[in-house]
Amino acid sequence: MKRENVKKKGLSRQAKINLVGYSFILPNIIGVCAFTLFPMLFSLVISFTDWDYTRGIGNWNFIGLKNFVTIWSDEWFTSALTNTLIFVIGVVPTTVFLAMVLAVVIDKFCYAKLPVRMALFMPYVSNVVAVAIVWVMMYSPWGPFTRMVVALGVENPPQWLGDTTWALPAIMLMTVWSGIGYAVIIYTSAIQGLPKDVYEAADIDGAGEVAKFFRLTIPFLSPTTFFLVITTLISSFQVFAPIQIMTRGGPGTATNVLVYYIYTSAFTFYKMGYASAISWVLFLFLFIVTMIQWHGQKKWVSY
């Protein structure tokens, strides 16, 4: 009797479940399609065109892979790529390694753990524009950095952000400063899960702190390190705000990075096709990083 009733209602059990399930994810799906999936496909299409926004929508010619070829002879692009790679290679290991050492030392040897961790974390939650402005002033001729260098006896202190050699490292230093707290927090939670008995056994064997750090802590923390390297890599590849606020890619091309070049190409020069092509080059790098993460997770993380 009952079964017949259900049948009479017209919808099978699974169809009902589907209806309910899809109603739950509907807002999400609409959003993802409208603001990620469709834009992504659109971007891919226009990256193969010579579209200049001032000519209006639809007024474009397909030029095949030309954008992806010309970028390599575009000095602005090559400098942006080089600077981005320097930035990533400089920032990622520094942030992750310093954070690991700090997290371990704070956990082991510090009396006021919480305030120290909070101080380290403050820059991470701060508005990037406010932070960048403060650092611009700190790098000014009357700021603490110049004062420090002068106190050390340097006669012609560099102009930091106005100096082709120093501008990029200056922004990298700021980035390490603002990202380190996040890594310390992640490491701290990992450290709290370390197996205590192994350390006790090492103590009994008379292992020193340094030996324990290199032989036990680093291997045990390798999954966390891996995770942090990946996330810091991804965010470093996308650096934009400090560049736009502090140097506008200058002096010359000294701090021109990929996202900054995408931004200026698209919204200063309205070369939408060209800028889209560069954004796909950026995607390619992030894709490689993500693939390393997916495949390498098991191999790389071992203890």
Place this chain on the structure above:
Amino acid sequence: MRNRKRRLSKGMLRLFWTVVLGLLAVTMITPFIWMLSASMKLPLDVMKLPIEWIPKYFYPDNYLKVWNIAGKGARDYHFGVAYANSLKIALINVTGAVITSTLAGYAFAKIKFTGRNILFLFYLATMMIPSQVTLIPKFVMFNKMGLMGTHLTLILPGIITITGTFLMRQYFMQIPDELRESARVDGANEYVIWARIMVPIAKPSMASLAIVVFLWNWNSYLEPLVFLSNWRMYTIPLALTNFIEESVTEYNLVMAAASSALLPAFAVFLLGQKFLVKGLVSGAVKG
């Protein structure tokens, strides 16, 4: 005897590291101290050497000028407008993102609808797309839809977060199925189960997500920069950059504005520290 000596040296070691790390912590917050101190100074004192960490003459009027309170502002920087805009957008997006993520996260974890796994894989894949790739198409779309310059350009994409959906799914995955089954036996449908059982137990995770989303929104820069053009619509980061362009020489005012901009983020951080850390640790990375 030997033991006592060892304990003593261990205590000394701790003290030593506490001092070292304390100094480091102070160095880390130096920029903030410097900002706060400069924000209370007279214009010329900002550049005075050696640096006065504690201003000799306190000049809190800077804040009144920035906010244009009590007729103190020589000109209106529209800082209050930007503040209200940022708060409005952040609150709408936090509410929206938490609701949509909790709904979708629950469905992806517990409701066995056809195509769920493929759809979720597709979700994971879209997480890889950097926002820079979709920025230009969004700019074109919003122009076409006549939304350019309005807050909807930040709200429509902002009330949905793939990372948040992922986070909530992870949370609901570890909730035992029995809870749901027993409610079903009592005749509750999925919507009731979601609202009456799942949402209440997921509150800590929702709080974590809310804080992370608030900080993303409060600190977001590239999207507002591209989509907004009028000071009436500006968010805090834009108002700040505008501020430097308009009053390049008045560093004390710039620093007062920067200090004001940091306040809500710090407040959220201090109040919701536990949840924020939990949210970050459980995999809610920048996005």
